[in-house]
């Protein structure tokens with residue numbers, strides 16, 4: 729199936745994310761607490777926007793069962809993933825609401841969110857947006873499964889974060905795969921290339937998001953004689 733191809737092409741990017749500082753710090757259970765604070769500030773806003781993009785997606789679907797399912801996903805993203813964030817706040821040792829109160833769209837999270845919005849407004853068919861959104865659950869599920877398969881995390885304070893993503897993504901992935909594969913069957917090669925790029929670019933956005941937090945990336949507007957740091 730078309731989405732199986734996408735996942736095969738995404739694996740090298742996911743392996744690169746696995747070997748980057750953020751996930752390695754999670755595996756060791758000693759990740760810099762400022763990196764977690766930065767991640768939570770950005771991810772709280774990211775999930776709020778992800779929920780809103782689901783509502784744009786719902787307007788594109790005619791699949792009543794699928795629309796009902798996405799209503800549940802909006803609730804999951806807004807209220808369910810908070811459990812994963814709470815594990816991280818506990819690790820930092822600060823109140824979650826205090827950590828996220830001055831969150832902002834740092835360069836890499838801003839770019840990722842706008843990649844999804846662009847597709848939602850540019851294309852009528854939901855599949856283009858879905859391919860930009862699908863790496864969100866898919867990359868996290870694959871990272872969690874790889875970590876759990878390769879490491880014994882007992883005693884690691886961030887184990888509940890890994891456990892959360894090993895189990896909660898299957899039904900969502902099944903819906904996303906169904907919609908995209910149905911569309912891809914009758915899509916032109918040109919359209920399939922756009923679907924493929926949307927998916928792989930969002931896998932790269934996932935990598936940049938973790939590195940953004942590891943580096944505590946900021947917008948730099950005040951620097952003299954230098955271009956605005958785009959967080960690279």
Ligand SMILES: Cc1ncc(CO)c(N)n1
Nearest residue numbers: 771774809864865868937
């Ligand atoms: C940036 C990002 N990608 C994926 C997930 C998983 O939902 C998340 N919480 N944040």
